[in-house]
Amino acid sequence: MTHLHYLNTTCAVCGESCRFTIPEGAVSVGSRDLDTRPAEPLRSTIYAWVKRCPSCGYCAPDPGRPLKGAVDVVRLPRYRWQLDARKFPKIANTFLCWSIVQEDLGVPAQAAWASLHAAWVCDDEGEDVPARICRKRAADLLQRAWEQGERLAPQEGADEALLVDLLRRAGRFREARAVAAEILEQNPQPLIADIMRLQVRLIAASDRGAHTVAEARRFRRPVSL
Ligand SMILES: [Zn+2]
Known part of the structure; x- marks a missing residue:
């Protein structure tokens, strides 16, 4: 409360x-x-x-x-x-x-x-x-x-993951997809990888809605970029 x-x-x-x-x-x-x-x-x-x-x-x-x-x-x-x-x-x-x-x-x-x-x-x-x-x-x-050499969040990959979501939800799908692909190529930590795979799916579906981190954990299967 x-x-x-x-x-x-x-x-x-x-x-x-x-x-x-x-x-x-x-x-x-x-x-x-x-x-x-x-x-x-x-x-x-x-x-x-x-x-x-x-x-x-x-x-x-x-x-x-x-x-x-x-x-x-x-x-x-x-x-x-x-x-x-x-x-x-x-x-x-x-x-x-x-x-x-x-x-x-x-x-x-x-x-x-x-x-x-x-x-x-x-x-x-x-x-x-x-x-x-x-x-x-x-x-x-x-x-x-x-x-300027600053980060928004201390966790590795967190800023990049945030950028992908900002771009996707702003409807800038091509840019969002390019950043997501770049992150996945760099073998990020498992949670960031899960989130990026979910983002790739959402971008492919032109989905601009809000989604949760829990969803990313739930759908753990590889997709081709
Ligand atoms: Zn005042």
Whole structure:
């Protein structure tokens, strides 16, 4: 069961007093999605992962924590546009604004995570086109993180597996298939190999839906690429 408590803080950008609802103690029970999205009840606490200052629009996991440079990012026209962009659900905009902050401060890996989280909000709202835009952005940021020598996840092959899912669910099947084939050629650890085989099957079926890691474990049989 998820319990709620409140975070009273002062916005680090504008100094306004803010109060946010915080779910506590939620864990993921069951298999995660292929893009790491947790199972319930943690899954449904997403609305509280990033908070928006109602006064200045600063979006962050903890708007009370000062972040060097954030004051300037919040003023950017791009940030102001994203804050109320009509084509995205409001909570997706909150995540995308946090993603812009991280991108602008030179942390593309964290910006990629925030953009992926925005995609999950869009999924929940049934907003397919915005979800694809968020995933494309996450895929681009992930690759930018690699160029800087950063990884999104420490486990070997996890970033590559995530990239395949981002590309598949964004409808970029050819690119997704190419990355999956490349990973399989490198003899990855068994779980990554299982996931890649499932991805290859999903791509062949033009399946852009959400699937779980448990499914990948279930269908352990070789396929030809
Ligand atoms: Zn503020």
